[in-house]
Amino acid sequence: MNLNIKIQDQDFVLHPFGAAYWPEQEVLLVADVHLGKVSHFRKHGSAVPLKAAAQNFIRLDELRKEFDPEHIVFMGDLFHSSLNIEWNMFEEWVSSIDNRVHLVAGNHDIISPTKYESLGIEIYSEIKVAGFHLSHHPEPQEDHYNICGHIHPGFKMRGDGRQLLKLSCFFRSSNQLILPAFGEFTGNYFIEPEEGDRIFAITGKEVIQVN
Template sequence: MNFNIKIQNQDFVLHPFGAVYWPEQEVLLVADVHLGKVSHFRKHGSAVPLKATSQNFLKLDQLRKEFDPEHIVFLGDLFHSSMNMEWNMFEEWIGSIDNQVHLIAGNHDIISPLKYQALGIRIFPDIKVGGFHLSHHPENIADHFNICGHIHPGFKMRGNGKQLIKLSCFFKSQDQMILPAFGEFTGNYFMEPEEGDRIFAITGKEVIAVK
């Protein structure tokens, strides 16, 4: 189940997969996919199922079907490192869609921009639109609300007993929202919210406002 919020009189739909749809701009925002990480793990002997390489593409296609965005903006770290078999899968996926795809370069994005340009993908250091600043790293710019990734935010939900559930989350402060990592096996940095911060945890099936 999605969770709808308003920021500066704009609508944003938080999805259980960790993506955000911005209907006024017809933009799907996705952070930290880290394509190629599964293949990297397998290459170094980790027992990761081969089918895990396709999960990110299956989820992206579900989001495309649900929202039909004109634009898909990846907020950095689209690929985990250098090219591997998942680049070929990415090429095939790009060739199968009709959305305009843009990449805000992150610290892991070391693949040549020429490779992306050959696929019709535009690369930016950041994007400013309508009072919003889209970036990879969290940044503070006057008069702009920052939407970003990089941190891989998570939250520890505690039960009445000793139960502890660790979930990825959207982390929203007064002038910023950090998206959870979209990719498989990316890990979390557990956030400590302050007064006024909001936490929207994701389970894969629903978004839960926990603070």
């Protein structure tokens, strides 16, 4: 189940996969997919099934069908490192869709821009639109509300009897929304919210405000 929130009088739909849809701009925001990481693990001997690499594209297609966005903006670290077999999967996926794809480059995005340009993908260091600042690294500003990735935010939910549940989350503060990592096997940085911060944990099936 999605969770709808308002930021600066704009609507944002937080999805259990970790993406956010901005209907006023018809934009789907997706951070830290880290394509190629599954193949990277397999190359170094990890017993990760190759079919796990397809999960990111399956989930992206589900989001496309649900929201039908005009634009898909990847908020950095689209690929984990250098080219591997998952680039071929990405090329096939891009050629099969009719959405406009954009990349806000992150620190892991080392693949040549010409490879993206050949697919019609525009690359930016940042995007500023309608009072919002889209970036990869957290860059809070006074005059724009920052939406970013990079951190891979997570939250530890503690229950009775020493139960501990570790979940990825959207992390919202007064001037910033940090998106969770979308990709498989990305890990989390567990955040302790301060007064006024909001945590929206994702379970894969729903988004829950937990504080």
